[in-house]
Amino acid sequence: MVRPTSALSSGEITARRTIVRRYWLLCLPALVLLVFAASGPLLIVLAYSFLEPAEYSGVVWSLSGEGWFKVILNRDIFDDTISLADAHMTIFWRSAKLSVLTTLLTLAIGFPTAYFIATRPKTHRQYWLFLITIPFWTNLLIRTYAIMEVIRNEGILNSSLMSLGLIGAPLQILYTDTAVLIGMVYVYLPLMVLPLYAAMERLDFRLVEAGYDLYATRFQVLRRVIVPLVKPGIIAGSILVFIPSLGAYVTPRVLGGGKNMMIGNLIELQFGEGRNWPLGAALSIGLLVTVMAALVFYVRNEQAER
Amino acid sequence: MTWKFTSAVAGVALLASAGGAAAEGELNIYNWGNYTNPDLIKKFEEAHGVKVTVTDYDSNSTALTKVKAGGHGFDIVVPSANYVPIFVKEGLLLEARPDQMSNFKNVDPKWVDVPWDPGRHYTVPWQWGTTGVAVNTEAYKGDVNTSAIFMNPPEELVGKVNVVPEMADVLALAIMYEGGRPCTEDKALLKKVRDSLMAAKPKWMSMDYGMTDKMSNGDVMASVNWNGSTFRVRANNPTVVYGYPKEGYPIWMDSVAILKDANNVENAKLFMNFIMEPENAALISAFARYANGISGSEAFMPEEMKTAPEIVVPAEFKAAGTFLPTCPKAAQDLYTAIWTELRK
Numbered sequence: 001m002v003r004p005t006s007a008l009s010s011g012e013i014t015a016r017r018t019i020v021r022r023y024w025l026l027c028l029p030a031l032v033l034l035v036f037a038a039s040g041p042l043l044i045v046l047a048y049s050f051l052e053p054a055e056y057s058g059v060v061w062s063l064s065g066e067g068w069f070k071v072i073l074n075r076d077i078f079d080d081t082i083s084l085a086d087a088h089m090t091i092f093w094r095s096a097k098l099s100v101l102t103t104l105l106t107l108a109i110g111f112p113t114a115y116f117i118a119t120r121p122k123t124h125r126q127y128w129l130f131l132i133t134i135p136f137w138t139n140l141l142i143r144t145y146a147i148m149e150v151i152r153n154e155g156i157l158n159s160s161l162m163s164l165g166l167i168g169a170p171l172q173i174l175y176t177d178t179a180v181l182i183g184m185v186y187v188y189l190p191l192m193v194l195p196l197y198a199a200m201e202r203l204d205f206r207l208v209e210a211g212y213d214l215y216a217t218r219f220q221v222l223r224r225v226i227v228p229l230v231k232p233g234i235i236a237g238s239i240l241v242f243i244p245s246l247g248a249y250v251t252p253r254v255l256g257g258g259k260n261m262m263i264g265n266l267i268e269l270q271f272g273e274g275r276n277w278p279l280g281a282a283l284s285i286g287l288l289v290t291v292m293a294a295l296v297f298y299v300r301n302e303q304a305e306r
Numbered sequence: 307m308t309w310k311f312t313s314a315v316a317g318v319a320l321l322a323s324a325g326g327a328a329a330e331g332e333l334n335i336y337n338w339g340n341y342t343n344p345d346l347i348k349k350f351e352e353a354h355g356v357k358v359t360v361t362d363y364d365s366n367s368t369a370l371t372k373v374k375a376g377g378h379g380f381d382i383v384v385p386s387a388n389y390v391p392i393f394v395k396e397g398l399l400l401e402a403r404p405d406q407m408s409n410f411k412n413v414d415p416k417w418v419d420v421p422w423d424p425g426r427h428y429t430v431p432w433q434w435g436t437t438g439v440a441v442n443t444e445a446y447k448g449d450v451n452t453s454a455i456f457m458n459p460p461e462e463l464v465g466k467v468n469v470v471p472e473m474a475d476v477l478a479l480a481i482m483y484e485g486g487r488p489c490t491e492d493k494a495l496l497k498k499v500r501d502s503l504m505a506a507k508p509k510w511m512s513m514d515y516g517m518t519d520k521m522s523n524g525d526v527m528a529s530v531n532w533n534g535s536t537f538r539v540r541a542n543n544p545t546v547v548y549g550y551p552k553e554g555y556p557i558w559m560d561s562v563a564i565l566k567d568a569n570n571v572e573n574a575k576l577f578m579n580f581i582m583e584p585e586n587a588a589l590i591s592a593f594a595r596y597a598n599g600i601s602g603s604e605a606f607m608p609e610e611m612k613t614a615p616e617i618v619v620p621a622e623f624k625a626a627g628t629f630l631p632t633c634p635k636a637a638q639d640l641y642t643a644i645w646t647e648l649r650k
Contacts, residue, residue: 087646
């Protein structure tokens with residue numbers, strides 16, 4: 001293809017056009033997938049959030065900002081005064097709080113676990129990883145019910161604590177935020193361990209030894225050598241845990257006893273019994289935008305640091 | 307290119323054959339979970355040589371949303387009384403005229419001219435029941451025939467009460483407890499309802515389903531619950547009783563209807579007529595433990611159901627029962643707002 005002259009012949013231009021066209025054609029399946037499978041449904045949700053709710057579920061095609069208004073503000077149903085939507089804010093706050101706690105706890109448990117696996121002999125690692133993936137074989141709902149069986153008032157945890165004489169009456173863990181937290185940490189732990197392990201496996205342990213040679217304490221080696229090197233794994237794991245936690249639906253419903261909703265349950269309520277699809281759509285988009293904003297903010301900060 | 311063409315042809319042929327197979331001898335029922343007696347289905351399959359598939363849903367709104375979206379492939383749906391008019395209004399039901407079917411004479415006259423389907427042009431009775439309170443008398447020995455069990459729990463039950471998260475049922479009980487009628491839009495009254503619900507919530511343990519198990523094994527001591535479920539609890543745990551709130555309690559009925567876009571209309575009609583036969587209606591009740599609306603079915607029912615206080619409403623509590631109507635959108639919006647605040 002390379003010719004000594006720099007001028008392009010007309011044949012060559014045609015050939016290049018063909019190549020460009022071929023690139024586009026080859027990209028087409030991916031583009032179609034992006035437009036129709038990813039953005040399409042999202043755009044429908046976005047459009048629905050600006051419509052009026054139909055009387056019995058569904059939407060009426062007339063423009064309205066009521067859905068978005070109700071996400072943040074609340075027109076009191078009794079005296080029509082407008083105030084911040086206290087109920088929604090409480091639910092958002094609970095979701096954010098539980099998701100951050102879940103991320104921190106999975107990190108605290110996942111980090112040593114991943115380190116342990118990464119420091120095993122190469123031939124053993126795959127078995128440890130295999131053990132980590134075993135919970136994925138079982139359906140999420142069944143795993144959640146298993147946790148419920150453990151923390152019930154007459155469950156394994158309470159009955160063993162009572163037979164050991166550590167507590168006199170059963171601890172009411174089930175149907176509290178603590179129960180939701182335990183459930184989410186259990187369910188999302190593998191999502192933290194796997195990316196952390198991937199990062200630690202690449203860690204050059206000679207650097208750790210070098211740190212010790214230079215009289216660094218164990219904590220200093222951890223803080224100044226290991227953590228900076230596995231940071232991408234920590235970030236990936238945190239994102240993988242935080243985002244699904246924020247939208248968790250099954251765990252709060254089963255373990256939280258339904259008394260205190262999370263965002264996922266609130267959205268479901270609007271599409272189901274609440275018969276207010278626009279509000280449900282606005283809440284969904286609101287959640288999405290919040291997560292995106294947090295991610296963009298984080299990435300910007302990261303780049304600025306470098 | 308040849309292999310692409312061949313596989314495309316094969317694909318089309320496969321689709322065509324799948325489409326053709328649906329035409330003969332099938333019936334697809336869309337019903338509440340844990341609600342359809344497998345023996346009833348088996349009997350129908352053997353009697354008419356039809357292959358029946360049952361799919362579950364967990365709430366009226368789920369059923370409505372899915373049916374409305376189309377492409378579901380179901381022939382029969384079993385909505386509650388307050389949802390039947392919505393299905394009709396949205397043009398989702400076939401006017402199957404069960405009132406002209408041969409077994410219609412068996413329908414108890416009190417279930418014929420019902421407000422949600424006058425003269426039964428669309429639906430036939432499946433099961434009916436009440437929503438009340440189930441109480442474990444080991445924990446509380448006082449009067450159980452009151453909504454105060456959950457609206458203002460007695461000392462012994464604080465922290466041990468569950469409320470099933472069924473918005474329509476719970477709000478109806480709460481509204482009647484405060485002296486209103488279901489579907490009311492009276493704001494002064496609704497404010498009272500909200501305030502007392504908010505005050506009662508800290509005394510509840512949970513808002514969850516599955517009371518048949520949780521009350522049987524003693525995890526929950528009292529709950530807003532349905533009569534048939536409580537009957538099943540009592541079979542496992544005899545200290546549990548069912549209370550009919552004297553302030554008023556909802557009565558509901560689920561009815562069988564044929565969908566307008568059903569593929570197997572004739573089989574669906576056969577099924578409608580089939581379940582109006584007293585012996586078959588008794589099979590429905592023997593499984594889910596609710597009464598049906600077919601006269602003469604009692605003779606075929608299990609002995610313990612004929613006298614059960616959960617099934618046979620005692621005369622003194624009959625008057626307090628009221629049918630849940632379909633609430634207008636304005637009332638629905640108020641209720642959703644209260645419900646969201648309650649569960650925040």
